[in-house]
Amino acid sequence: MLRRLLLMGLACLPVLLAAPASAKFPPFTIEVSSNDSVVGEPLEITVRLWNDIEHTQRARWPDVRRLNGLLSAVPYNGRALSRDSGAISIDLRRVRPGVFRGEIVFPRPGRWALCPWDSSPCRRVGPVGYPGRVELQVWPPTPTPRLAILSVPLEASSIVPMTVMAFLLLVSLLWMVLRRPLERRRPR
DSSP states (O other), rough: OOOHHHHHHHHHHHHHHHOOOOOOOOEEEEESOOSSSTTTTTTEEEEEEETTTTTTOOOOOOOOOOEEEEEEEBBBSSOOOOOTTTEEEEEEEEEEEEEEEEEOSSSSOOEEEEESSSTTOSSSSTTTTSSSOOOOOOOOOOOOOOEEETEEETTTSSSSSHHHHHHHHHHHHHHHHHHHHHHHOOOO
């Protein structure tokens, strides 16, 4: 009986001593280029690794080139986050030791949250030294203003629309100038 109890205790020891995922990964912070994004435009995300929970000593990880699965973007309705409803994983690439950068292009407008630790619930506040969720607003794209007559975007870099406009202006000015002498010659 004692032997069986000892064997069960030894079998459970690895489970009891297993550290949480945050203890196996250095503390980190998340920075975004903007808290407002537009559908179809990339949003830049920077993750910085630290050696301490106060974020004063930068971590150096020279051998790690990519961090996949650390962050995901999840549609957020203000109350519940559901990773099953369209979560997008964000791949991060090393810029320099301890600094990783990635981009995300949101497929639809609305509220989104960047969630660390793909496998855990997305909490507002993370464990000490680790970030919680980062809430974002994604806006629909704004329509491009168009010139009504030519149906060309105003920001078009082509010289063709301006040439056509100049030609139309020249023709209308010539018509106005030449029309007066023609009206004077008519007999009344």
